[in-house]
Amino acid sequence: MINVNLHTLLQRKTETGTVSQLELILPDGSAVEAILHLLDVTFPIDSIILVVNHRNVEQSYQLTDGDTVDLIPAMSGG
């Protein structure tokens, strides 16, 4: 199970409300980019910060069961 947190513009508006958290089951060894494909994220990849277990990663980073992934449209601070 992979826990996915969606930030700001990547949150999903549905009839039952805003979806900001998902639990996904992916094949062993899946990379972060698999989530982007699964969710059909069209945001430019250079403009998304990928964080797994609090750490910046590349889109090719291989996930492990229990990981927490944050998909963050990039911001430059407050």
Place this chain on the structure above:
Amino acid sequence: METWRINVRSQKLLRQTAPDHWEKLGGRGLIARILLDEVPATCDPLGPFNKLIFAPGLLVGHMLSSCDRLSVGCKSPLTGGIKEANAGGSTALQIVSLGIKALILEDQPTTSDWWIIKICADGVVFESANSLAGLGVYETAEKLLDRYGDHNAISLIGPGGEMQLLVSGIMNLDKDRTPSRINARGGVGAVMGSKKIKAIVFDASAGRKAPIIDPEAYKTAHNIFNQALLEHPQTAIYRDYGTSAMTKMANSMGTLPTRNFSNGQFEKAEMISGEFLRQTLIDRGSPSNPTHSCMAGCVIRCSNVIADVNGKIEVAPLDYETIGLVGSNLGIADLDTIARINWTLNDIGLDSIDIGAALGVACDAGLMKFGDGQRAEEILQEIRNNTPLGRIIGNGAALTGKVLGVRRVPVVKNQAMSAYDPRSVKGTGVTYATSPMGADHTAGQTIRAKIDHLDPKVQAQTSRGAQINSAGYDNLGVCSFATFGFAVVPEAIRDLINARYGWNIGTDFLQVLGRETLSLEREFNKRAGFSPADDRIPEWMTQEPLPPIGSVFDVSNEDLDGIFNW
């Protein structure tokens, strides 16, 4: 463009053509140059030899989106070193329309009277401000607007500046005449207070727009920049969610200051997130507004207006740094409470970062319980009432820590850290440590960089680039959030400057300005007595692991000391 010097003792104005070596500097860089040329680095920051300088950036004057920012600088009473504090709002535009490149307040009065300086195209007039002494920023601004008209820009101080508190700022009107745009950091308000100036009123009604040497080339570059900014993905994020969208991002990266920097994650982060704030404001309806601009012409509009459930405006704007330092850092998870505290801080005229950090230290000392917003508001009243406790907290986190005997104090050069714990975003930590300003994320933010923020080996290089660019942009009057537009079309900076001034600068102008500014600032600090020992993160942050990541700040001293070797 002229330099206007006002001697606050004699109340005389001297108008001069700026010397040649000041010409291609603006904002922060010009302040550094003037301070080095004219202010003894070892002077008492609150004495007669310090100067308070208002310097708009080089691009200010034509409502170029997000490029009308004001730099205010002096020797800082908080850090003892050089200081530039930056703000949006309407002041810089009016200063440029008056043909002023830099406004320099000099000397110190010998009486206890308070003054308003009214500045217009004909010169300056001093008028008594004794009836305004002790009044909060909002009431003072209202009275000044009634008296002088709402076409003016105003820079003013609150009771904090009058009391010369070391973290007091200078407030400016936004485009809707709300006095909430603060040159916040390092005690610039205290220096204004030391010169007995309650407010400066800028009336540019008889002024004129700054000339543009090549209007066609300027228009072309303007359009290119605007298009880049409008199309940039970050513009939509800041427009819809404001800076408060940083809350969840910082929380996910384990860098959100929580309970006096004892944790990098806040279990109630969702309740103070930008996403939650936006939905709350939409649900409450007008006058709440998740999208608002602080200056005319801004296409990003990252600001907001916070009203309570009854429609009473609590504060405008509420930004991430305040949410981080006054919210999670104090264990407070209620946005209305944070907004009310923010209003009070504005009204007293104080830096919300440093006071939030000071209150966090006070929590560790047992003067307040984490999560107790009512106690925080009581302590702010103590500041307003100038009680001994109020003066301790009101002088910032560094002094609070010393007086209360707390070791966990998040400061560098006595200035409080912004809402990024340097143990988990270490590049910003390098900036905190080495910036001549003291701890300040705007001096070189690295959280956007696609690097491993925990790897100590790659941080100095990242911070160096960010610090050079930030110092360069602070010469231009460019908001941090317009920089991603210029990052896409960097040649627009060259073209705008050359078209406006008739110069022939190259595409490296931003970096040239940045390096020169940092060199000047470091020279000032060196003359003031700073050494490499001042370019360090507090020792406890190199020893105390930050949950949940468990990281410490471990960038080497060699990397810190070599960062400005270019």
